[in-house]
Amino acid sequence: MRLVTRFGQGYSANITKPDLPTRVAILRNKSDQENLNIPNDVIDEIAAAVDTNVRDLEGVFNQVVGKMKFSKADVTVETARSILEKMSFKRQRAITVPIIQDTVATYFDVTIDDLNGKSVIKKLWYHVK
Incomplete structure (x- = not known):
């Protein structure tokens, strides 16, 4: 889906879904900002699974971080997968x-x-x- 938004004096910018390298960079940046030690394989798993938008991406990241802090254990790919299974990011088919x-x-x-x-x-x- 292609969205176009207007900023200021008639400037138009295309808004598209972030690609995989961008999603990985967003998650790594967020991890660094919060001084968290999230393994790269966990970040890669989340970035690969959530391709909808940045809000959803950060939402899953926050869930993983919350689980990590609550259980006081290192986060694993299995932890990320269990959270991803509970959240639905599958593309919905068009109703025809x-x-x-x-x-x-x-x-x-x-x-x-x-x-x-x-x-x-x-x-x-x-x-x-």
Whole structure:
């Protein structure tokens, strides 16, 4: 997705998702600023998994740091993976008419042809009431 934002006197700048090296640099910088010793493999794991935006990236990083501080243990790739599993950063598929039709047809146990046909009201009325 390409976003364009305006700053000041008509200046336009493209805003795009950060690429992998940028995400790694963001996490390393954040780790250095907070004087944390986060292993490179953990940073690489987080950066590879979270490709949505900087806010999500920092959110996962903060969760990992919080877990590290709370448990008073070194953070591992397994710790990062368990946190990443709980958070959903998978790309959502686009909802299209065929997907909706298939979902409705499956739910009401009718065919897509039934949904598009004239007799759909009679067949679905039984399910609705």
